[in-house]
Amino acid sequence: MDSASPLHTSYEPGDFEQSLYAWWEESGHFHAEPDDEGEPFAIVIPPPNVTGSLHIGHALDNTFQDVLVRRARMQGKNAVWLPGTDHAGIAAQIVVERQLAAEGTSRRELGRDAFVDRVWEWKAESGGMMLRQLRRLGASCDWDREAFTMDESRSAAVRKTFCDLHEQGLIYRGLRLINWDPKTRTALSDIEVEHVDVTGTMTHMRYPAADGGEGVIVATTRPETMLGDTAVAVHPDDERYADMIGTTVIVPFVNREIPIIADEHVDAEFGTGAVKVTPAHDPNDYLIGQRHDLEMIDVMTDDAAINANGGPYEGMDRFDARKQIQEDLKTEGLLIKIEAYEHSVGHSERSKVPIEPRLSDQWFVDVGPLAKQAIAAVSDGRTRFVPERNTRGFLEWLENLHDWCISRQLWWGHRIPAWYDADGGIHVFREDPTREQIEELGLTHQDPDVLDTWFSSQLWPLTTLGWPEQTPEYDTWFPTTTLVTGYDINTFWVSRMLMISLQLVDEVPFHTVLNHGLVRDATGKKMSKSFGNVIDPLDLIEEYGADALRFALLRAAPPGQDVPLAEEWVEGGKRFANKLWNVARLVVDRTRDEARFPAVRSGSPPGGLSGPAEAPGEAPTLPDGIELRLEDRWILSRLQVAQRQVDAGYDAGDLAPAARGMYHFIWDEFADWYLELAKLRTDEASAQVLVTVLDQALRLLHPIMPFVTETIWRTLHGLSDADTDVTLMRSAWPTALREVDPEAERDFQTLQEIVTELRKVRAQYNLAAKTTITVDAIASGRAAQAIATGADGISRLAGVETLSMVEQAPDGLVGKVLAAGAEFYVSLVGLVDPAEELARLRGELGEASGELRRAEGKLANESFVSRAPDHVVQAERDKISHWTEVADKLQTQIERLESS
Numbered sequence: 001m002d003s004a005s006p007l008h009t010s011y012e013p014g015d016f017e018q019s020l021y022a023w024w025e026e027s028g029h030f031h032a033e034p035d036d037e038g039e040p041f042a043i044v045i046p047p048p049n050v051t052g053s054l055h056i057g058h059a060l061d062n063t064f065q066d067v068l069v070r071r072a073r074m075q076g077k078n079a080v081w082l083p084g085t086d087h088a089g090i091a092a093q094i095v096v097e098r099q100l101a102a103e104g105t106s107r108r109e110l111g112r113d114a115f116v117d118r119v120w121e122w123k124a125e126s127g128g129m130m131l132r133q134l135r136r137l138g139a140s141c142d143w144d145r146e147a148f149t150m151d152e153s154r155s156a157a158v159r160k161t162f163c164d165l166h167e168q169g170l171i172y173r174g175l176r177l178i179n180w181d182p183k184t185r186t187a188l189s190d191i192e193v194e195h196v197d198v199t200g201t202m203t204h205m206r207y208p209a210a211d212g213g214e215g216v217i218v219a220t221t222r223p224e225t226m227l228g229d230t231a232v233a234v235h236p237d238d239e240r241y242a243d244m245i246g247t248t249v250i251v252p253f254v255n256r257e258i259p260i261i262a263d264e265h266v267d268a269e270f271g272t273g274a275v276k277v278t279p280a281h282d283p284n285d286y287l288i289g290q291r292h293d294l295e296m297i298d299v300m301t302d303d304a305a306i307n308a309n310g311g312p313y314e315g316m317d318r319f320d321a322r323k324q325i326q327e328d329l330k331t332e333g334l335l336i337k338i339e340a341y342e343h344s345v346g347h348s349e350r351s352k353v354p355i356e357p358r359l360s361d362q363w364f365v366d367v368g369p370l371a372k373q374a375i376a377a378v379s380d381g382r383t384r385f386v387p388e389r390n391t392r393g394f395l396e397w398l399e400n401l402h403d404w405c406i407s408r409q410l411w412w413g414h415r416i417p418a419w420y421d422a423d424g425g426i427h428v429f430r431e432d433p434t435r436e437q438i439e440e441l442g443l444t445h446q447d448p449d450v451l452d453t454w455f456s457s458q459l460w461p462l463t464t465l466g467w468p469e470q471t472p473e474y475d476t477w478f479p480t481t482t483l484v485t486g487y488d489i490n491t492f493w494v495s496r497m498l499m500i501s502l503q504l505v506d507e508v509p510f511h512t513v514l515n516h517g518l519v520r521d522a523t524g525k526k527m528s529k530s531f532g533n534v535i536d537p538l539d540l541i542e543e544y545g546a547d548a549l550r551f552a553l554l555r556a557a558p559p560g561q562d563v564p565l566a567e568e569w570v571e572g573g574k575r576f577a578n579k580l581w582n583v584a585r586l587v588v589d590r591t592r593d594e595a596r597f598p599a600v601r602s603g604s605p606p607g608g609l610s611g612p613a614e615a616p617g618e619a620p621t622l623p624d625g626i627e628l629r630l631e632d633r634w635i636l637s638r639l640q641v642a643q644r645q646v647d648a649g650y651d652a653g654d655l656a657p658a659a660r661g662m663y664h665f666i667w668d669e670f671a672d673w674y675l676e677l678a679k680l681r682t683d684e685a686s687a688q689v690l691v692t693v694l695d696q697a698l699r700l701l702h703p704i705m706p707f708v709t710e711t712i713w714r715t716l717h718g719l720s721d722a723d724t725d726v727t728l729m730r731s732a733w734p735t736a737l738r739e740v741d742p743e744a745e746r747d748f749q750t751l752q753e754i755v756t757e758l759r760k761v762r763a764q765y766n767l768a769a770k771t772t773i774t775v776d777a778i779a780s781g782r783a784a785q786a787i788a789t790g791a792d793g794i795s796r797l798a799g800v801e802t803l804s805m806v807e808q809a810p811d812g813l814v815g816k817v818l819a820a821g822a823e824f825y826v827s828l829v830g831l832v833d834p835a836e837e838l839a840r841l842r843g844e845l846g847e848a849s850g851e852l853r854r855a856e857g858k859l860a861n862e863s864f865v866s867r868a869p870d871h872v873v874q875a876e877r878d879k880i881s882h883w884t885e886v887a888d889k890l891q892t893q894i895e896r897l898e899s900s
Contacts, residue, residue: 007588007715011581013545013574017707021135024710027724030081030140034472038078042477043069044461044510045081045141046485046493047149049088050123051095054133056519056527056553057486059537060563062139063550064516064655065484070140070703071650072481074733080477081140082464084147085128089413089453090184090192090350096122096412112411119412133538138546138706140729145473147464149456150414157463158414158456161504163430170366170503171406173418173426177279177286178405180358182304182318183351186409187362189452190402191492193346193355200343204272204336205329207232207249210257215249216241217336219271221343222281223329224321227254227310228299231277233288236262238273252334253325254311263288280359298359318356363407363416363449370499371398383498383508386653387560390487390515397491404496406452413450419443458496461509480510482653487515487560514653515560519553522566540570547705548573554659554704559652576663577708580701583671584712587690590678619732620695622688630751630789632689633744635674638665639693640740646700655704662701670697673752677793691716696734750783750820751790757819758798761826765815771831772801776810779822786820813837813897838897845890852883 008015024030043065048058065081072079093107096119100106107115131146147154165171179188203223209215216232229251234241245262258277265288266275279289279296289296299309306313306321313321329335346355375398377383378391385391407416419427421442427433433443459467461483465474479501485494494513501509520526521533540549551573557563628636642665649658670693678686695716702709706729713728758775767773775798779787784805787794791803806825809816813834815826828837855876858864865873 007581007585007712009585011574011578011708013547013577013707014542016711017138017546018136020707020710021138023721023724024140024727024729025135025143027727029727029729030142031144032078032080032142034078034476036078038076040476040481041069041072041077041079042465042480043081043482043484044464044480045083046483046489047084047086047147047457047460048130049091050085050127050148051088051091052130054130054137054537056535056537056565058130058134059137059549060516060519060553060557061484061486062134062137063553064514064557066137066139066550066706067554067650067655067703068482068484068514068653070706070729071733073730074699074702076732078476080142080145082145082147083131083134083139083141083143084460084464085131085149086453086457087123087148087150087413089408089410089450090181090186092119092123092127093410093412094184094350107411115411136538136541136546138550140706145464149453149460153466153469154456154459154463155414157459157468158451159417159430160468161459161500162417162451162455163428164504165365166428170369171363172366173361173363175359175361176364176403176405177283177357178360178362179346180300180302180304180356180360181348181351181353182300182302182356183348183353184410185302187360187405187407188348188355189405189454189492191454192349194349195344196347197342198345200341200345201326202271202339202341203326203329204338205252206334206336207251207258207276208334210248210250216244216260216274217272218274218276220276221341222322223325224306224310224313224318225278225281225299226251226276226325227306227313227321228278228280228297229256229258229276230279230289230294230297231258231292232260232274233263233266233277234260234274235266235268236264238266238268240273252332253313253328254309261288261292263291281357283357286357286359296359300356300358304356362405363418363447363451365404365406367401367404367499370503371401371495373502374398374495374498377498377502377508383510384512385490386512386514390490390513390560394490394495398495401495404452406455407447407449408452409448410450413453414456416447416449416451418447420445420447454493454496457493458500461497462501462505467505478505479508482512482514483510484514484516486518488518490515512653516557517560517562519563519565522564522569524562524564535565535567540567544570544574545577545707547577547708551576551659551663551705554655555663556656558654558656576667577705579667579671580705580708581712583666583675584694584716586675586679587694588715591687591691617726617731619735620692620699620737622692622737626685626688628685628689630744630747631674631677631793632685633738633741634748635670635689635693636738637741637744638669639696640736640738642669643696643700643734643736650703659704662697662704666697666701670694673748673797676797680792680796692737696737698728699731699734702728747782747786747789750786751793754787754790754794754819754822754824755797757817758794758800758824758826761815761817762799765828765832765837767799767831769799772799773831774802774804774827775800776804776806776814776825776827777822778806778809778825779820781821783820783822787822815893816896834897838894841890841894841897845887845894848883848887848890852880852887855879855883 045065046061069079069081096115097107099122100110110118134141162171179190179193181188200221202219202221204217204219205223206217207215218232220226232249234245241260244260246260248257248259250257265284266273277285277288277294279286279294280298281300288294297309299306300318301307304318306316306318308314310321313324316324326335326338347353348355375395378395385394417429419429419433421427422444427441427443437443461478461480465471465478467474483494490513497509501507518526525533527534537549548570552565552570553563642661645661646658649655649661678690695713698709698713710728719726762773777787787803787805794800795803809823810825810827813828813832815828817824858876859880
């Protein structure tokens, strides 16, 4: 990377993005130390799964984080962005098990220790792909501080946390209903369950009364669970069943006599109003079972086959048993009907199979006391959400939180530090028990389960900074500043980090939770392989560059709202980068011709041109006493307006207006107006303003588009690879060069209005770009003053050869426009054939008159006016106003031509 040479003719991000990133990283610009100067600022990366690869959601999430940390560095803060990966218990185990299956073996044939070694080997070779891909995106993480949830220090913290909570009575082992994945054969937390809408069946069947009567009809989507039924429940106010409460019915095929009970949970309007109760296989039934002290009968094996409690269906897969039970009900005359039924079914996030609610002996966290602390911290503002509206849902979820099942029947993960004795007693150890302890306590084996992956990731803000050791990093950067994450993860991960941090260190783990939305396609549809609308961020980076992708993601990403994205928008981001590149080429070329920029860290600049600052890293300034023209004052004022918008967006965590504000300033104001006027000038003030405004614009845009801004900035300052200690990403965040100048903005707006209207005349008469025009103006007061002040600019931008102030309208063939309270007459003599122009105008008048008659005809039709919607009628009225105005203007032009 040699940025000392002028910018290449064409903008090609592939020529410099990866080499620039490598230079940043090798030069240590991402690294921070606890004793560095500046206000502490810290962000922890939501640790991606070690099995993962970069998708578009990750691209948005990490771009948000990178923008915040890059700006913090430029503000002089001691900013650190802590990276790392999660060991992803289920996902990683599935990956390695598939490899073993392809080799004709399995984890059970290898044995536990050998299998875990195999996963570590896989992790060393293939894990962490995501972090490598994040470099392509421009993520400025402090890679020297990369962490892994199962490395030595993180594992020690996990074990300490488990033991602390167990001693405090907040971790216990118990028989509870959990989500069971029959494919991976492990318990799951609620967050690992995806609810999918499916078309199933609703089976209506009769349970005969124990006394030989008709009994009761129930409806269920899972008839196989009837084998574990221990009651039928009805609502206590349902008169249809009032006489049946307390009687008993027989469960078909297992011949179990069960009671009919009354429970207010039952919805009398659903189905028949009577529901079968299977406490061991349904969350709602489990609660009913607890309230009524019902027997809980598990009828499933680990792989979701029917066990011995299922009588004649033992050994059958649950879905095969479902079909067979439906057939047998029909044979026995107990089937009322089977109907199609749309409903939501929980599926394992990893294996994609339907989960089975199941009674199981597992480890749990009593979250009640933890949730109370988290509710208090959010309620009193120690941790706040952006946008604020997400606070309410977060608190409601905490208030209704169930105990957390933390044990997993896996081999890859943090092994639960509990041992059992011969009598089933449980012993938890902070360090593995010694031989003497094993003998003394009669320990027989260690618990085979591992902890839920989220148990370790909840400690992430703590452990990435060295906790439980009192490290300098922890003392400096904890609590962290901002957590950036999708709103969909608030209740599952954010809540757990907040609860555990308050419990362990009596401090929130972050002050702000900045929520972004989900990335969707251009129509707002969720991206899915099945929909065929998935966008690969790496493909977009390869085609358009990382800056273009980052800009396209942020331009429409207000906090908490989903983000639409289409490939053409990324292409638009590249066009913006290309525009900036061409602007910079012009500025660099012009200023290099006029004077040399100061050498890095030089005392006084050569050639009289001070450049943006005495040293490039400092905030840009303008020398005292410089004489500024109207356009100079205007662009400096517009720069200040843009900076206020950018700062407000960054401060609020709303990056969309920051991105759009810089786009508008650079393209619509700096390039389209100021740069065009600056081309007319060779004075020092123009060069000073060009360089200073570009420098400041690059600083403001850098967090969003780091590659192109850094490359231009280094070229602007004549820096080379040897200047490793000077970089835009470590330069000063800009301060205001000037206050907003209302007078300059008003006067320049007058110039813009005049130029715009004169350009319309040129377009109206199809005048070639090289054709110059002669203009007479009738104006007074501020308009006359603005015309006089901006005459050169008007002439340059509107292609005017002669601009004269007159007292009355000229005769002859002219085009007239009104602008800024003045009249402008463009001579068309020699430019337009009067006869051809008259014919054209009459043709356009005929078309306008036709449109006017059509609209008037519709409104004259009483049937149309009375029956059409109000907005349709109003649209026709608007057409009359529009076409009347057009016709009047055309008629005036025709009359002027006819009289000339």
